[in-house]
Every structure is written in C-alpha cells, then in structure tokens.
Amino acid sequence: MKVIFLDVDGVLNCAFSQSRCGMFTGIDNRKVKTLRQIVEQTGARLVLTSTWKEDWQRLEKESQTEAGDYLDRKLRRERLFLYDKTENYGRQRGKEIREWLGRHPGVEAWAVLDDEIFEDYEELGILAHLVRTVYDAADGGLQQEHVRQAVELMDGAGAEKP
Secondary structure, eight states, rough: EEEEEEEOTTTOOOOOOOEEEEEOOOOOHHHHHHHHHHHHHHHHHHEEOOOGGGGGSOOOOGGOOOHHHHHHHHHHTTTTTTEEEEHHHHHHHHHHHHHHHHTTTTEEEEEEEEEEEOHHHHHHTTTGGGOOOOSSSSSSSSHHHHHHHHHHHHHHHTOOOO
C-alpha cells in the first residue's frame, strides 16, 4: 500500500483562496484535481493529518461536523476518498505519522503533503518524505511541481520502507 499523509490548509487551499467553509478558508477545486493526479499515478490512499481531522470521521458520519462533510464532498467530486486519519498529538505531527505507520506494516511507500515543517519531522525521518507546499502565496497550495515530487517519492528511489 502507498499512502499520502494529507494536510489541507496550504495544500488544498492557500491564503488567496476564494472558497469558504463557514468563516474559514475552504478548499480549491483546482487543488483537489491536482491531488487526484498524484493518487491516479501512484494508487496511494489518503490519510488525513490536518487539523481538519477533528471534523472528519472515518465511520461515524452522523457525528461528523459540517466541515468534515464539506471535505468529503470536495474530495468526492474528484473521486477521492479519505482512507483514515492520524491521531492528534498537537504539534507532534511527525509522531502522529510514525505511529500510524507502525500500526499499518503493509505500507511500501509514502509521502507527506504539508506546507509546514513540524519540530519532530527531522528527528523522526519525515523530511525525506515531505513534499512541501506554501500557504502565503498567490500560487500557493498544491502545484504540478508537487505532483512530480510526490510521484517520484512513491515510485522512485525515494520509496524507502517506513
């Protein structure tokens, strides 16, 4: 199995996004289409690492918030679905990713799509798997260059085991 650990803010949107989810920045359809390219080329499953995971439920959809429903709808339009989410350890996203990988030994390759480098990323070997986007730019969020990077990570020499 291949996995994309997915952040939302700064990946599926940017500071200049017009889309809204309530009072917050929403998700750009164009960026979701770009994400679909990675999934189609790699066959990877999506695991949510974003703070949006507090609003999203894997199984208990009736207890999911409107933001979680919104996220599902935006992804579903491009035939994308979240496979799972990481636990929440606050600012220790690297720990969340490593713990998830530890519970899923069948992962053969993985990439992290995120606009932020968390303090534990280097210590836990996450940086080698990071495809870093930008939030505060007019061309922020997921771009074609990130598609190439993610595909290379999961299909090329960078596809080391967890």
